[in-house]
Amino acid sequence: MRVLFVGGGYVTVWAHRAMRRAIRRGDVTTTVVAPGLTHRFHGFTGEVLGDLLPPRRLVTDLAELCPAATLVDGTVTAVDLERRRATVRTADGVTEVEYDQLVLAAGSSDSRTPPGIGAHGYSAKDPAGFALLHRRLAQPWRDLVVVGGGLAGAELCAAIAERFRDDGRRIQLVHSGPALVPELLPRYRGLARYVHRQLDRYGVRVRTGTAVREVGPTGVALADGTLLPADLVVSTSGQRPVAVPGTEQLPRLPDGRLRVDAFLRVAGRPEVWSGGDLAAVPHIASGRPSPANALWAIKHGGRLGRNLVRQLRGRTPRRFGYPGLGRSACLGVGKGAAHLYGVPFTGWLAWFTRAVFFLAYMPSRRQARAAAGELLTAVRTRHRRPSPSTNPSTATSDPSLEQA
Ligand SMILES: Cc1cc2nc3c(=O)[nH]c(=O)nc-3n(C[C@H](O)[C@H](O)[C@H](O)COP(=O)(O)OP(=O)(O)OC[C@H]3O[C@@H](n4cnc5c(N)ncnc54)[C@H](O)[C@@H]3O)c2cc1C
Structure with missing residues (x-):
């Protein structure tokens, strides 16, 4: 199974952790596309601006965090959902990546x-x-x-x-x-x-x-x-969810977040998954979208990764059941x-x-x-x-x- 991750944030890193064994066995291959190929830890933003921590503390190479993934330094500029391929703009030009399963984990950007x-x-x-x-x-x-x-x-x-x-x-x-x-x-x-x-x-x-x-x-x-x-x-x-080109027809809430089911699949698209700031993941108790912050993105990523593996093994995916902390x-x-x-x-x-x-x-x-x-x-x-x-x-x- 070839999984393409759009973005290198919390969802992607924690999904990789959850899929580690399947990746090691060769059951799953993953490609991560993200500009700069770094993960940014926003939690200590204040500590860096307050000069308590150096800026490099917020930035970690994805090669360290997702060592088994194929990493592409670039931006997804188009997704062809029917042909299951994405167009990626890199410093060297434009390349195409094919996938079986797509994870939209592009997060949000400053409004x-x-x-x-x-x-x-x-x-x-x-x-x-x-x-x-x-x-x-x-x-x-x-x-x-x-x-x-x-x-x-x-x-x-x-x-x-x-x-x-x-x-x-x-x-x-x-x-x-x-x-x-x-x-x-x-x-x-x-x-x-x-x-x-x-x-x-x-x-x-x-x-x-x-x-x-x-x-x-x-x-x-x-x-x-x-x-x-x-x-x-x-x-x-305010942060606004990133609109990945080519995904405009996917169902969204008025605030721009993708509608996903309790298994983190985009509604009506069993091969497209999402979590983190980009997705409105229903809370297990209230049914309302879970908050857009790092802890939730981490938990979304973990469940998403485990569900991808369950699907690969022919098992039923599990509901996202994290209640909050x-x-x-x-x-x-x-x-x-x-x-x-x-x-x-x-x-x-x-x-x-x-x-x-x-x-x-x-x-x-x-x-x-x-x-x-x-x-x-x-x-x-x-x-x-x-x-x-x-x-x-x-x-x-x-x-x-x-x-x-
Ligand atoms: C200043 C600040 C402070 C914060 N403090 C906290 C905090 O204290 N606690 C907390 O819980 N949360 C905090 N957050 C929120 C938290 O950072 C987000 O909720 C979290 O980053 C969401 O994770 P994500 O995986 O959805 O997206 P992100 O971590 O934002 O990752 C998205 C990734 O997608 C990439 N990307 C975007 N578009 C494309 C594209 N077209 N092609 C390829 N890649 C793309 C980006 O480069 C990035 O790698 C803070 C946010 C900010 C801005």
Whole structure:
């Protein structure tokens, strides 16, 4: 059986782990197409921007993670679902890859909103954009605006604010929703308050309930008419599923995610599989699409790989039955916010739990060992508690959290 994987993210790496034995026996051959042939571990994005970890800690060669796969450094530019072949653009030209089973694991990319973000802002996900952002932070800047107040935006703000604290920089977080970190609401309101409090203590000005209308070369225009001067703008506002050309006729939800069944097969297409950010995988209990984050992508990949092998052996594929575990965020060294099996906790315990958990789920043991050492060093040598903010302009500005 020839399996083609589009993308080299979590789904692909964990599917390969699940299929290891079948691949070793020669029952399955896999081809992975991904630009750059690297896996990116986004979990420690904040730690890298906060200068606690080097950027190379986020990037691992796919040759290390999927050693038995045929790796093609390129981008899938077309899929012919009827003839079961994909067109791949590489540095050397265009090549075709035939398959028996196709795994669409292309994940998501930064959304192109708000207008102007592509020309004047920085990306947290796209590898080239992220490298530019990392370099730019090391150059002089004064005003930073982060667009998007989900966990990713809050973590990013906190990491940068902690790195440059007491430095006279101005950092603002703009969130169009009524309250910060909607992922934690309404159930974990106390955790959301904790996140807000940490940003306040760093002096981050949080603006909720107002959208960014446009990003320009000198700042950001808000929908309410306010102009925020900024020499640095980063957007974390929304990821959109990648549209792999040639797959347009596959069924999707309105948000662009592929409709897949409980076995991770694309509806109506038994030879096409998907998971991760690109797929709406039904949750075993609620039936609603499972969240788009790394842990779910890892679990999707594992089940998908095992189901491919079951299908090969003539067995019935199994349902995706992972119920979920929790969420966590890092708001600076020793300042975590997490909930695990419904139990919320904060501070050092949450920070440490998250770090251990992320290290365990880093795809490369080599990278995880190095990151563990670097985090320990960061804790020992760099941790200082930020002084509580005395600036009234940084007081909590999210009334919904204050009322809770
Ligand atoms: C800044 C940031 C911080 C995050 N922090 C966390 C966190 O703390 N915890 C957490 O659980 N999740 C976090 N996430 C989310 C997590 O990274 C994603 O949910 C996860 O990466 C999804 O995995 P995936 O396998 O679906 O896709 P990805 O890991 O995105 O992999 C997709 C792959 O497809 C490739 N690709 C795309 N298009 C094509 C094409 N046409 N041809 C070939 N290859 C293609 C890409 O290059 C990439 O290799 C974060 C994301 C970001 C951006």
